[in-house]
Amino acid sequence: MSNLIITNARIITPLGNTAVKGKKMNDLHIIDCGTVEVTDGIITYVGDNRPNIPEGYEVLDAQGQVLLPGFVDSHTHLVFGGFRPEEFMWRMRGDSYMSIMERGGGIVNSMKATREATHEELLQKAYKFIEVMSRMGVTTVEGKSGYGLDRDAEIKQLEVMRDINANPDRKVDIATTFLGAHALPPEYKGRHEEFIDFIIDEMLPLVKERNLAENCDIFCEKGVFTVEQSRRLLSAAKEMGFGVKIHADEIVTFGGSELAGELKALSADHLLHASDEGIRAMSENNVVATLLPLTAFTLREPYARGREMIDRDCAVALATDLNPGSCCSGSIPLTFALACIYMHLTVEEAITAMTLNGAAAIGRADKIGSIEVGKQGDLVLLDTDTHYTLPYYTAMNSVKYTIKAGKILTY
Ligand code: NIG
Ligand code: FE
Numbered sequence: 195m196s197n198l199i200i201t202n203a204r205i206i207t208p209l210g211n212t213a214v215k216g217k218k219m220n221d222l223h224i225i226d227c228g229t230v231e232v233t234d235g236i237i238t239y240v241g242d243n244r245p246n247i248p249e250g251y252e253v254l255d256a257q258g259q260v261l262l263p264g265f266v267d268s269h270t271h272l273v274f275g276g277f278r279p280e281e282f283m284w285r286m287r288g289d290s291y292m293s294i295m296e297r298g299g300g301i302v303n304s305m306k307a308t309r310e311a312t313h314e315e316l317l318q319k320a321y322k323f324i325e326v327m328s329r330m331g332v333t334t335v336e337g338k339s340g341y342g343l344d345r346d347a348e349i350k351q352l353e354v355m356r357d358i359n360a361n362p363d364r365k366v367d368i369a370t371t372f373l374g375a376h377a378l379p380p381e382y383k384g385r386h387e388e389f390i391d392f393i394i395d396e397m398l399p400l401v402k403e404r405n406l407a408e409n410c411d412i413f414c415e416k417g418v419f420t421v422e423q424s425r426r427l428l429s430a431a432k433e434m435g436f437g438v439k440i441h442a443d444e445i446v447t448f449g450g451s452e453l454a455g456e457l458k459a460l461s462a463d464h465l466l467h468a469s470d471e472g473i474r475a476m477s478e479n480n481v482v483a484t485l486l487p488l489t490a491f492t493l494r495e496p497y498a499r500g501r502e503m504i505d506r507d508c509a510v511a512l513a514t515d516l517n518p519g520s521c522c523s524g525s526i527p528l529t530f531a532l533a534c535i536y537m538h539l540t541v542e543e544a545i546t547a548m549t550l551n552g553a554a555a556i557g558r559a560d561k562i563g564s565i566e567v568g569k570q571g572d573l574v575l576l577d578t579d580t581h582y583t584l585p586y587y588t589a590m591n592s593v594k595y596t597i598k599a600g601k602i603l604t605y
Contacts (some may be wrong), residue, residue: 195367195554196232196234196252196358196571196599196600196601197233197234197236197250197251197252197318197600198232198251198252198253198571198597198601199202199229199231199232199233199246199247199251199252199253199254199289200229200230200254200255200256200261200533200575200597201225201229201243201254201255201256201304201495202227202228202229202243202255202256202257203225203228203229203230203256203258203259203260203261203575203598204224204225204226204228204256204258204260204261204392204579205223205224205225205228205230205240205261205443205546205565206222206224206260206261206262206581207222207223207263207549207564207565207566208221208222208223208263208545208546208550208551208563208564209221209223209550209560209561209564210524210564211560211567211582212559213220213480213482213509213511213550213554214507214509214546214550214551215218215254215476215477215506215509215556216504216505216506216507216508216509217505217507217510219509219510219542219546219547219551220502220540220542220546221444221541221542222260222542222545225240225241225242225448226394227242227243227258227602228240228243229241229242229243229244230249230565230571230573231251231263232476232571232573232597232599232600233251233301233600234374234600235253235419235569235570235571235599235601236568236569236570236599236600237565237566237567237568237569237570237571238239239567240565240566240567244334251464252602253404254575254595254602256575257444257592258277258579259366259575259576259577259578259579260563260576260578260579260581261354261552261574261575261576262545262549262565262570262573262574262581263481263549263562263563263564263565263569263572263574263598264289264330264331264332264333264334264549264562264573264574264598265330265331265333265412265526265548265549265552265574266332266333266334266335266511266548266549266550266552266553266555266558266562266563267327267332267334267335267336267505267513267514267524267526268318268336268369268461268482268511268513268552268553268554268555268556268567269336269338269484269499269513269514269515269555270335270336270337270338270463270513270514270515270516270517270524270579271337271338271373271488271515271516271517271518272309272315272320272323272324272335272337272368272516272524273308273319273320273337273341273342273351273354273355274304274307274308274311274316274319274341274351274517275304275306275307275308275310275311275315275316275319275519276303276306276307276308276518276520277305277310278299278300278303278304278518278519278522278575279301280518280574281294281300282349282368282518282522284480285510287405290415290465291445291493291519291520292417292445294583295377295417295418296417298380300377300519301341301343301377301475301519302339302343302374302377302379302380303489303519304341304518305341305347305377306517307341307342308341308342308347308350308351309342309346309347311360313350313353313354313357314351316351316354316402316574317357317358318490320354320355320433321358321458322359323330323365323516323524324364325360325365325605326524327366327516327524327526328365328596328598328603328605329591329593329596329605330524330526330527330591330596331523331526331574331592331593331596332366332524332526332596333348333365333366333367333562333570333572333573333574333596333597334366334368334369334411334552334553334556334558334562334572335366335367335368335369336368336369336370336371336375336407336451336519336555336556337355337368337369337370337371337569338371338372338373338511339370339371339373339376339407340354340373340374340375340376340377340411340413341371341376341418341518341562342374343374343376343377343378343379344379344381345400346370346398346467347401348374348397348401349401349404349406352370352372352401352406352407352435353406355368355370356370356406356511358399362431362503363422364467364598365596365598365603367597369408369556369557369558370407370408370409371407371408371409371410371411371439371525371556372397372398372401372406372407372409372436373410373411373412373413374393374397374398374401374411374412374448375389375390375393375412375413375416375423375424375427376411376412377413377421378419379573384588386419386420386423387392389422390419390423390426390427391422393427394426394427395490397408397436398430398431398434398436402434402435402436407412407436408436408556408557409436409437409438409439409556409557410427410428410431410432410436410437410438410554411438411439411440411441411463412427412440412441412442413441414440414441414448414449415441415444415445415446415448415450415452416445416448417448419447419448421449421452421453422451422600424439424440424453425453425456425473427454428440428457428459429457437459437460437556437557438457438460438554439461439462439463439555440454440457440459440461440462440463441464442454442462442463442464442465442468442472443462443465443467443468443469443472444464444465444466444467444489444543445466445470446467447467447468447469448467449472449481449578450462450468450470451465451468451469451471451472451473451475451481452471452472452475452483453478454472454475454476455472455475455478455479455481457477458479458480458481459481459487460482460497460554460555460556460557461481461482461483461484461511461555461556462476462481462482462483462484463484463485463486463515464481464484464485464486464489464498464515465485465498465499465503466490466496466498467504468483468498468499468503469490473499473502473503473506473508474506476503476508476569477503477507477508480509480581481508481509482509482510482511482551482554482555483498483503483508483509483510484510484511484512485497485500485503485510485511485512485533485537485547485553486498486512486514486515486521486554487494487500487512487513487529487532487533487536488514488515488521488525488528488529488532488538489515489520489521489524490532491521491528492521492523493520493521497532497536497537498537499531499537500537500538500539501537501538501539502537507552509551510532510539510543510547510551511547511548511551511552511554511555512529512530512531512544512547512551512552512603513529513552513555514526514538519590522583525589526591527587527588527589527590527591527592528588529548530544530548530584530585531585531588531589533585534584534585535549536584541581541582541584541585542581543554544584544585545584548601549562549563549564550554550563550564556587570599571597571598572597572598572599573596573597574593574595574596574597575593575594575597576592576593576594576596577592577593577594578592
């Protein structure tokens, strides 16, 4: 565990242990030239520079550069076998994401490669992504299963994430999400209800018993799983103590965000086609609206109504959705740029969305997501003295150091 003192930093952070809603997302706490102390990995001081530096600490002089909470990428599928570049090329020629899925490609394509991959292959591949994400300031990443779609391969994906979390030198923490209902595997063709039964009766208890996932998710979408099936599965998961999340209203308006409100889910994600009623349901029930602008960009779809969601008092989070199909990118800089340029978020709102609200979307807002005493010493030092570079240096990395639990990372 590391002891670190960062002096002369322009500290910029949201505050609190819960998601920040609506226009309050702009209310960042700023200390123009201050100090952050991390002791045994936990923040123990935030404030003005002090006359003396206590012994036993590494010291980093930030020289007036911006210090932010570590970024929380609260929606990724970072453990998977194979890649699907051919589908990307088909989409560039005009095929839709769903038409590729309907003819047997898409998630089922990655399922085959993931079932074939060994634990070690999946592990090494995930580490490569983590390295790239960490350089861009990510200190916590959510990781979903959902490319196994059977008992052994779902467990294999979750065990890969468990092993990364057990590594004392890990660069990110992974918040694990069980997404067994990501697609219908071919062996269950035409038997959606039976597959949902299998997930509820066999998979959820097993995942719980082995403590392999904190949260549970489902792809609620026309042609994938219905609202009723999603309600059934997520209600059972909630009953068993999982936090619940939902892939909602991505391709068509389908009622997923309304269901998220009804279930008081941690988050509803994608939301490209969320209805007015869905936005109201998320706001009223404190569901984090998790927006994934890289996916809209790569699918050539219209962006989610981020500005309107914030104006209507939703808590908005931003995440990358890194996955082998719809969006093979974990780019934090491009996410900031798209959020500000196309979804009309202010830079301050985007920072809250990528830190504290991301933490809330995975149920960890009490531990990470802001620079406050008692939280984990996960920090990002920018190479600039203004946070406006986050979108302004468009799709270019402005991170100088990523700091994980008080340790300055090297690559
Ligand atoms: O979040 N939409 C569903 N799931 C992923 C895509 C998965 C895939 O295409 O492999 C998503 O976009
Ligand atoms: Fe996703």
